[in-house]
Amino acid sequence: MTSDPARLWRIPPEADLRHREWDGEHVFFHGAAGDTHRFSDAASLILLRLMEAPTDESSLASLLSEAAETEPAEAVAALANILTELANLEYAEPVA
Amino acid sequence: MKLGDLSLAQLRQRLADNDLALRTGPFVTRIQSPILQVAEGLLRLYAEFPLDTGEFRDFHVRVGPPSGLRRWLRPQINFWYDDHSPFKPLPANHAFALLEWGLNWCVAGHAHHYLMLHAAVLEKNGRAVVLPGDPGAGKSTLTAALMLSGWRLLSDEITLVDRDDGLLVGLARPVSLKNASIDIIQRAFPDAVIGAPAYDTHKGTVAHLKPSADSVARVGEKARPAWVVFPRWREGSTARLSPHSRADALLHTASHAFNYSLLGGLGFELNAALMDACTCHDFEYSNLDDALRVFAELAA
Numbered sequence: 001m002t003s004d005p006a007r008l009w010r011i012p013p014e015a016d017l018r019h020r021e022w023d024g025e026h027v028f029f030h031g032a033a034g035d036t037h038r039f040s041d042a043a044s045l046i047l048l049r050l051m052e053a054p055t056d057e058s059s060l061a062s063l064l065s066e067a068a069e070t071e072p073a074e075a076v077a078a079l080a081n082i083l084t085e086l087a088n089l090e091y092a093e094p095v096a
Numbered sequence: 097m098k099l100g101d102l103s104l105a106q107l108r109q110r111l112a113d114n115d116l117a118l119r120t121g122p123f124v125t126r127i128q129s130p131i132l133q134v135a136e137g138l139l140r141l142y143a144e145f146p147l148d149t150g151e152f153r154d155f156h157v158r159v160g161p162p163s164g165l166r167r168w169l170r171p172q173i174n175f176w177y178d179d180h181s182p183f184k185p186l187p188a189n190h191a192f193a194l195l196e197w198g199l200n201w202c203v204a205g206h207a208h209h210y211l212m213l214h215a216a217v218l219e220k221n222g223r224a225v226v227l228p229g230d231p232g233a234g235k236s237t238l239t240a241a242l243m244l245s246g247w248r249l250l251s252d253e254i255t256l257v258d259r260d261d262g263l264l265v266g267l268a269r270p271v272s273l274k275n276a277s278i279d280i281i282q283r284a285f286p287d288a289v290i291g292a293p294a295y296d297t298h299k300g301t302v303a304h305l306k307p308s309a310d311s312v313a314r315v316g317e318k319a320r321p322a323w324v325v326f327p328r329w330r331e332g333s334t335a336r337l338s339p340h341s342r343a344d345a346l347l348h349t350a351s352h353a354f355n356y357s358l359l360g361g362l363g364f365e366l367n368a369a370l371m372d373a374c375t376c377h378d379f380e381y382s383n384l385d386d387a388l389r390v391f392a393e394l395a396a
Contacts, residue, residue, distance in 0.1 A: 020368045025343035029364035034357035036350050
Protein backbone atom coordinates (compact mmCIF):
# COMPACT_ATOMS: atom_id res chain seq x y z
CA MET A 1 0.00 0.00 0.00
CA THR A 2 1.47 3.35 -1.05
CA SER A 3 1.50 6.02 1.60
CA ASP A 4 -0.93 8.90 1.47
CA PRO A 5 -0.41 11.59 4.13
CA ALA A 6 -4.06 12.59 4.05
CA ARG A 7 -5.50 9.09 4.29
CA LEU A 8 -7.45 8.59 7.47
CA TRP A 9 -7.11 5.38 9.51
CA ARG A 10 -9.36 3.99 12.20
CA ILE A 11 -10.03 0.95 14.31
CA PRO A 12 -12.74 -1.16 12.62
CA PRO A 13 -15.93 -0.35 14.52
CA GLU A 14 -16.66 -4.02 15.19
CA ALA A 15 -13.16 -4.75 16.56
CA ASP A 16 -13.95 -3.75 20.17
CA LEU A 17 -10.22 -3.50 20.94
CA ARG A 18 -8.95 -3.83 24.48
CA HIS A 19 -5.44 -3.13 25.68
CA ARG A 20 -3.09 -3.82 28.55
CA GLU A 21 0.51 -2.80 29.10
CA TRP A 22 2.89 -4.40 31.54
CA ASP A 23 6.53 -3.37 31.85
CA GLY A 24 6.52 -1.82 28.38
CA GLU A 25 4.92 -4.81 26.68
CA HIS A 26 1.58 -4.22 24.98
CA VAL A 27 -1.18 -6.77 24.50
CA PHE A 28 -4.34 -6.12 22.52
CA PHE A 29 -7.54 -8.13 22.30
CA HIS A 30 -9.62 -8.04 19.15
CA GLY A 31 -13.17 -8.60 20.28
CA ALA A 32 -14.64 -9.51 16.92
CA ALA A 33 -11.97 -12.08 16.12
CA GLY A 34 -11.39 -13.23 19.69
CA ASP A 35 -7.65 -12.97 19.05
CA THR A 36 -4.96 -11.64 21.35
CA HIS A 37 -1.73 -10.14 20.04
CA ARG A 38 1.41 -8.60 21.44
CA PHE A 39 2.59 -5.71 19.30
CA SER A 40 5.81 -3.75 19.15
CA ASP A 41 6.10 -0.40 20.91
CA ALA A 42 5.68 1.38 17.59
CA ALA A 43 2.59 -0.55 16.49
CA SER A 44 1.12 -0.13 19.95
CA LEU A 45 1.68 3.61 19.79
CA ILE A 46 -0.26 3.76 16.52
CA LEU A 47 -3.05 1.54 17.80
CA LEU A 48 -3.47 3.52 20.99
CA ARG A 49 -3.75 6.74 18.99
CA LEU A 50 -6.32 5.18 16.67
CA MET A 51 -8.27 3.93 19.67
CA GLU A 52 -8.62 7.58 20.69
CA ALA A 53 -9.79 8.77 17.26
CA PRO A 54 -9.34 8.19 13.51
CA THR A 55 -6.05 9.79 12.47
CA ASP A 56 -4.40 10.57 9.14
CA GLU A 57 -1.12 9.06 8.06
CA SER A 58 0.73 12.34 8.29
CA SER A 59 -0.16 12.73 11.97
CA LEU A 60 0.65 9.10 12.66
CA ALA A 61 4.05 9.48 11.00
CA SER A 62 4.77 12.58 13.08
CA LEU A 63 3.79 10.71 16.23
CA LEU A 64 6.12 7.88 15.33
CA SER A 65 8.94 10.21 14.36
CA GLU A 66 8.73 12.08 17.67
CA ALA A 67 8.46 8.97 19.78
CA ALA A 68 11.32 7.18 18.05
CA GLU A 69 13.36 10.33 17.47
CA THR A 70 13.83 9.44 13.81
CA GLU A 71 13.75 11.35 10.56
CA PRO A 72 10.24 11.87 9.14
CA ALA A 73 11.05 9.87 6.01
CA GLU A 74 12.15 6.93 8.12
CA ALA A 75 8.98 7.16 10.16
CA VAL A 76 6.84 7.18 7.03
CA ALA A 77 8.43 3.96 5.83
CA ALA A 78 8.04 2.30 9.23
CA LEU A 79 4.44 3.47 9.46
CA ALA A 80 3.61 1.88 6.11
CA ASN A 81 4.82 -1.49 7.42
CA ILE A 82 2.94 -1.09 10.68
CA LEU A 83 -0.31 -0.14 8.98
CA THR A 84 0.00 -3.03 6.56
CA GLU A 85 0.45 -5.43 9.48
CA LEU A 86 -2.45 -3.94 11.41
CA ALA A 87 -4.68 -3.97 8.35
CA ASN A 88 -3.86 -7.62 7.64
CA LEU A 89 -4.87 -8.52 11.18
CA GLU A 90 -7.96 -6.27 10.92
CA TYR A 91 -6.84 -4.15 13.85
CA ALA A 92 -6.91 -1.01 11.69
CA GLU A 93 -8.38 0.06 8.36
CA PRO A 94 -8.36 3.11 6.10
CA VAL A 95 -11.52 5.12 6.24
CA ALA A 96 -13.23 4.74 2.87
CA MET B 97 -23.52 -36.66 54.52
CA LYS B 98 -20.12 -37.47 53.05
CA LEU B 99 -19.43 -40.08 50.43
CA GLY B 100 -17.16 -41.87 52.91
CA ASP B 101 -20.14 -42.46 55.21
CA LEU B 102 -21.31 -45.10 52.75
CA SER B 103 -20.03 -48.66 52.76
CA LEU B 104 -18.73 -50.02 49.47
CA ALA B 105 -21.93 -52.05 49.10
CA GLN B 106 -24.12 -49.01 49.76
CA LEU B 107 -22.12 -46.92 47.35
CA ARG B 108 -22.36 -49.56 44.64
CA GLN B 109 -26.10 -49.74 45.13
CA ARG B 110 -26.51 -45.99 44.85
CA LEU B 111 -24.30 -45.88 41.79
CA ALA B 112 -26.37 -48.66 40.24
CA ASP B 113 -29.62 -46.90 41.16
CA ASN B 114 -28.43 -43.57 39.71
CA ASP B 115 -28.83 -42.13 43.20
CA LEU B 116 -25.43 -40.59 43.90
CA ALA B 117 -25.04 -36.82 43.65
CA LEU B 118 -21.50 -35.71 44.42
CA ARG B 119 -20.65 -32.09 45.17
CA THR B 120 -17.21 -30.98 43.99
CA GLY B 121 -16.82 -27.27 44.64
CA PRO B 122 -19.57 -25.37 42.82
CA PHE B 123 -20.73 -28.39 40.82
CA VAL B 124 -23.04 -31.29 41.60
CA THR B 125 -22.68 -34.39 39.48
CA ARG B 126 -25.01 -37.35 39.44
CA ILE B 127 -22.94 -40.44 38.78
CA GLN B 128 -24.23 -43.78 37.61
CA SER B 129 -22.02 -46.82 37.20
CA PRO B 130 -22.14 -50.58 37.67
CA ILE B 131 -18.33 -50.77 37.64
CA LEU B 132 -16.63 -51.91 40.86
CA GLN B 133 -13.46 -49.95 40.06
CA VAL B 134 -15.47 -46.73 39.90
CA ALA B 135 -17.01 -47.37 43.32
CA GLU B 136 -13.66 -48.29 44.83
CA GLY B 137 -11.98 -45.23 43.34
CA LEU B 138 -14.70 -42.91 44.57
CA LEU B 139 -14.59 -44.37 48.06
CA ARG B 140 -10.82 -44.14 48.22
CA LEU B 141 -10.40 -40.66 46.79
CA TYR B 142 -13.68 -38.81 47.36
CA ALA B 143 -14.53 -40.00 50.89
CA GLU B 144 -14.40 -36.45 52.30
CA PHE B 145 -16.67 -34.96 49.62
CA PRO B 146 -20.29 -34.14 50.49
CA LEU B 147 -23.22 -35.82 48.85
CA ASP B 148 -25.86 -33.43 47.63
CA THR B 149 -29.52 -33.83 48.44
CA GLY B 150 -30.89 -30.97 46.37
CA GLU B 151 -32.95 -31.27 43.24
CA PHE B 152 -30.53 -29.64 40.80
CA ARG B 153 -27.58 -31.44 39.21
CA ASP B 154 -25.07 -29.71 36.96
CA PHE B 155 -23.97 -32.90 35.24
CA HIS B 156 -25.49 -36.34 34.77
CA VAL B 157 -22.80 -38.87 33.91
CA ARG B 158 -22.54 -42.60 33.52
CA VAL B 159 -19.54 -44.92 33.26
CA GLY B 160 -20.28 -48.44 32.08
CA PRO B 161 -19.75 -51.05 29.40
CA PRO B 162 -20.69 -50.05 25.86
CA SER B 163 -23.58 -51.87 24.30
CA GLY B 164 -23.21 -54.29 21.42
CA LEU B 165 -21.23 -57.38 20.60
CA ARG B 166 -17.88 -55.73 21.24
CA ARG B 167 -18.38 -55.82 25.00
CA TRP B 168 -18.26 -59.62 24.89
CA LEU B 169 -15.11 -59.74 22.80
CA ARG B 170 -13.06 -57.24 24.76
CA PRO B 171 -14.07 -55.72 28.11
CA GLN B 172 -14.44 -52.00 27.62
CA ILE B 173 -16.03 -49.04 29.30
CA ASN B 174 -17.43 -45.77 28.07
CA PHE B 175 -18.48 -42.42 29.51
CA TRP B 176 -21.82 -40.76 28.90
CA TYR B 177 -22.88 -37.21 29.60
CA ASP B 178 -26.65 -37.36 29.53
CA ASP B 179 -26.98 -39.74 26.59
CA HIS B 180 -24.01 -38.36 24.74
CA SER B 181 -20.70 -40.21 24.65
CA PRO B 182 -17.86 -37.78 23.93
CA PHE B 183 -15.06 -40.37 24.10
CA LYS B 184 -14.21 -43.61 22.39
CA PRO B 185 -14.55 -46.75 24.54
CA LEU B 186 -11.48 -47.59 26.60
CA PRO B 187 -10.17 -50.78 28.21
CA ALA B 188 -12.26 -51.72 31.22
CA ASN B 189 -9.47 -51.12 33.71
CA HIS B 190 -9.41 -47.41 32.76
CA ALA B 191 -12.85 -46.91 34.29
CA PHE B 192 -11.93 -44.59 37.14
CA ALA B 193 -9.48 -42.58 35.04
CA LEU B 194 -12.20 -42.20 32.42
CA LEU B 195 -14.60 -40.90 35.06
CA GLU B 196 -12.00 -38.30 36.07
CA TRP B 197 -11.38 -37.25 32.48
CA GLY B 198 -15.10 -37.15 31.91
CA LEU B 199 -15.66 -34.91 34.92
CA ASN B 200 -12.97 -32.56 33.62
CA TRP B 201 -14.68 -32.59 30.23
CA CYS B 202 -18.00 -31.69 31.86
CA VAL B 203 -16.55 -28.68 33.61
CA ALA B 204 -14.33 -27.51 30.74
CA GLY B 205 -17.11 -27.81 28.21
CA HIS B 206 -19.96 -26.28 30.16
CA ALA B 207 -18.95 -24.00 33.03
CA HIS B 208 -18.75 -20.84 30.96
CA HIS B 209 -19.88 -18.70 33.85
CA TYR B 210 -16.17 -18.91 34.78
CA LEU B 211 -13.04 -18.14 32.83
CA MET B 212 -11.36 -21.54 32.72
CA LEU B 213 -7.60 -21.71 32.34
CA HIS B 214 -5.66 -24.92 31.83
CA ALA B 215 -3.62 -24.64 34.99
CA ALA B 216 -3.31 -25.99 38.48
CA VAL B 217 -4.02 -23.66 41.38
CA LEU B 218 -3.18 -23.83 45.08
CA GLU B 219 -3.44 -21.43 47.99
CA LYS B 220 -1.32 -20.67 51.03
CA ASN B 221 -1.77 -17.91 53.60
CA GLY B 222 -4.61 -16.40 51.61
CA ARG B 223 -2.71 -16.10 48.34
CA ALA B 224 -2.99 -18.39 45.35
CA VAL B 225 -0.45 -19.60 42.84
CA VAL B 226 -1.57 -20.49 39.33
CA LEU B 227 0.56 -23.13 37.64
CA PRO B 228 0.11 -23.35 33.89
CA GLY B 229 2.28 -26.00 32.36
CA ASP B 230 2.80 -27.91 29.18
CA PRO B 231 2.48 -31.70 29.36
CA GLY B 232 5.58 -33.18 30.93
CA ALA B 233 6.60 -29.92 32.59
CA GLY B 234 6.16 -31.36 36.07
CA LYS B 235 3.04 -29.40 36.94
CA SER B 236 1.10 -32.27 38.47
CA THR B 237 4.08 -33.54 40.46
CA LEU B 238 4.69 -30.08 41.87
CA THR B 239 0.98 -29.60 42.55
CA ALA B 240 0.81 -32.88 44.44
CA ALA B 241 3.92 -32.11 46.47
CA LEU B 242 2.67 -28.63 47.38
CA MET B 243 -0.71 -29.98 48.46
CA LEU B 244 0.91 -32.69 50.55
CA SER B 245 3.10 -30.00 52.14
CA GLY B 246 0.24 -27.88 53.37
CA TRP B 247 -0.86 -25.83 50.38
CA ARG B 248 -4.60 -25.94 49.77
CA LEU B 249 -5.48 -27.49 46.45
CA LEU B 250 -8.10 -25.71 44.38
CA SER B 251 -7.51 -27.69 41.20
CA ASP B 252 -4.79 -29.61 39.44
CA GLU B 253 -6.18 -29.07 35.96
CA ILE B 254 -8.74 -26.29 35.61
CA THR B 255 -8.33 -22.85 37.14
CA LEU B 256 -11.78 -21.31 37.56
CA VAL B 257 -11.82 -17.51 37.60
CA ASP B 258 -15.01 -16.00 39.00
CA ARG B 259 -16.33 -13.48 36.51
CA ASP B 260 -17.82 -11.30 39.24
CA ASP B 261 -14.77 -10.71 41.40
CA GLY B 262 -11.79 -12.30 39.62
CA LEU B 263 -11.15 -14.63 42.55
CA LEU B 264 -10.23 -18.28 42.05
CA VAL B 265 -12.79 -20.98 42.72
CA GLY B 266 -11.88 -24.44 44.02
CA LEU B 267 -12.80 -27.92 42.87
CA ALA B 268 -10.33 -29.85 45.05
CA ARG B 269 -10.71 -33.01 43.00
CA PRO B 270 -7.98 -35.66 42.93
CA VAL B 271 -4.62 -34.83 41.36
CA SER B 272 -3.82 -36.78 38.22
CA LEU B 273 -0.34 -38.27 38.48
CA LYS B 274 1.35 -39.79 35.48
CA ASN B 275 4.15 -42.27 34.96
CA ALA B 276 7.28 -41.55 37.06
CA SER B 277 5.52 -38.94 39.15
CA ILE B 278 3.40 -41.64 40.80
CA ASP B 279 6.44 -43.27 42.40
CA ILE B 280 8.09 -39.91 43.09
CA ILE B 281 5.12 -38.73 45.12
CA GLN B 282 4.61 -42.07 46.84
CA ARG B 283 8.28 -42.16 47.90
CA ALA B 284 8.37 -38.56 49.02
CA PHE B 285 5.04 -38.78 50.84
CA PRO B 286 4.50 -42.37 52.04
CA ASP B 287 1.14 -41.44 53.61
CA ALA B 288 -0.26 -40.09 50.36
CA VAL B 289 -3.40 -41.93 49.28
CA ILE B 290 -3.16 -42.85 45.62
CA GLY B 291 -5.78 -44.78 43.68
CA ALA B 292 -5.26 -47.84 41.54
CA PRO B 293 -3.13 -47.05 38.49
CA ALA B 294 -4.55 -47.29 34.99
CA TYR B 295 -1.89 -48.66 32.67
CA ASP B 296 -1.34 -47.95 28.98
CA THR B 297 -3.66 -44.98 28.75
CA HIS B 298 -3.02 -42.33 26.11
CA LYS B 299 -1.09 -40.51 28.86
CA GLY B 300 0.83 -43.61 29.95
CA THR B 301 0.22 -44.89 33.46
CA VAL B 302 -2.20 -42.69 35.36
CA ALA B 303 -3.12 -42.73 39.04
CA HIS B 304 -5.05 -40.20 41.08
CA LEU B 305 -3.99 -38.69 44.38
CA LYS B 306 -6.56 -38.05 47.09
CA PRO B 307 -6.95 -34.34 47.85
CA SER B 308 -6.05 -33.24 51.35
CA ALA B 309 -8.86 -33.02 53.90
CA ASP B 310 -8.19 -29.29 54.29
CA SER B 311 -8.55 -28.75 50.55
CA VAL B 312 -11.92 -30.48 50.50
CA ALA B 313 -13.19 -28.88 53.70
CA ARG B 314 -12.35 -25.37 52.45
CA VAL B 315 -13.31 -25.87 48.82
CA GLY B 316 -15.93 -23.14 49.10
CA GLU B 317 -13.33 -20.50 50.00
CA LYS B 318 -12.31 -18.50 46.97
CA ALA B 319 -8.66 -17.50 46.72
CA ARG B 320 -6.96 -14.28 45.74
CA PRO B 321 -4.43 -14.77 42.92
CA ALA B 322 -0.89 -13.67 43.74
CA TRP B 323 1.49 -15.56 41.44
CA VAL B 324 1.53 -17.20 38.04
CA VAL B 325 4.38 -19.70 37.92
CA PHE B 326 5.40 -21.71 34.88
CA PRO B 327 7.07 -24.86 36.24
CA ARG B 328 9.64 -26.81 34.30
CA TRP B 329 11.29 -29.96 35.59
CA ARG B 330 14.83 -30.24 34.26
CA GLU B 331 17.26 -32.87 35.45
CA GLY B 332 20.09 -31.45 37.51
CA SER B 333 18.68 -27.94 37.67
CA THR B 334 18.72 -25.87 40.83
CA ALA B 335 15.28 -24.83 42.04
CA ARG B 336 14.82 -21.16 41.30
CA LEU B 337 12.26 -18.61 40.27
CA SER B 338 12.97 -16.11 37.53
CA PRO B 339 10.80 -13.31 36.14
CA HIS B 340 8.34 -14.11 33.38
CA SER B 341 6.67 -11.31 31.44
CA ARG B 342 3.03 -10.70 32.24
CA ALA B 343 2.25 -10.11 28.58
CA ASP B 344 3.64 -13.51 27.71
CA ALA B 345 1.84 -15.10 30.66
CA LEU B 346 -1.45 -13.68 29.40
CA LEU B 347 -0.81 -14.92 25.87
CA HIS B 348 0.15 -18.37 27.14
CA THR B 349 -2.79 -18.80 29.50
CA ALA B 350 -5.18 -17.41 26.90
CA SER B 351 -4.01 -19.84 24.25
CA HIS B 352 -4.33 -22.75 26.68
CA ALA B 353 -7.65 -21.70 28.18
CA PHE B 354 -10.82 -23.70 27.73
CA ASN B 355 -13.14 -20.79 26.98
CA TYR B 356 -11.10 -17.59 26.68
CA SER B 357 -12.24 -16.72 23.16
CA LEU B 358 -15.77 -17.83 23.89
CA LEU B 359 -16.04 -15.22 26.62
CA GLY B 360 -14.84 -12.48 24.26
CA GLY B 361 -13.85 -9.22 25.92
CA LEU B 362 -14.78 -10.55 29.34
CA GLY B 363 -12.26 -13.37 28.94
CA PHE B 364 -9.54 -10.85 28.15
CA GLU B 365 -10.51 -8.59 31.05
CA LEU B 366 -10.56 -11.48 33.54
CA ASN B 367 -7.26 -12.86 32.31
CA ALA B 368 -5.69 -9.40 32.28
CA ALA B 369 -6.97 -8.72 35.79
CA LEU B 370 -5.36 -11.99 36.88
CA MET B 371 -2.03 -10.76 35.50
CA ASP B 372 -2.55 -7.36 37.12
CA ALA B 373 -2.91 -9.13 40.47
CA CYS B 374 0.05 -11.46 40.06
CA THR B 375 3.76 -11.50 39.69
CA CYS B 376 4.78 -14.00 37.01
CA HIS B 377 7.70 -16.39 37.17
CA ASP B 378 9.41 -19.26 35.46
CA PHE B 379 10.33 -22.03 37.86
CA GLU B 380 12.90 -24.66 37.08
CA TYR B 381 13.49 -27.55 39.44
CA SER B 382 14.77 -31.08 39.65
CA ASN B 383 14.44 -31.85 43.35
CA LEU B 384 11.10 -31.73 45.16
CA ASP B 385 12.53 -30.72 48.54
CA ASP B 386 14.28 -27.75 46.97
CA ALA B 387 11.14 -26.86 45.05
CA LEU B 388 9.06 -26.90 48.22
CA ARG B 389 11.59 -24.69 49.99
CA VAL B 390 11.37 -22.09 47.22
CA PHE B 391 7.58 -22.10 47.39
CA ALA B 392 7.64 -21.84 51.18
CA GLU B 393 9.79 -18.73 50.83
CA LEU B 394 7.44 -17.37 48.20
CA ALA B 395 4.43 -17.74 50.47
CA ALA B 396 6.11 -16.55 53.64
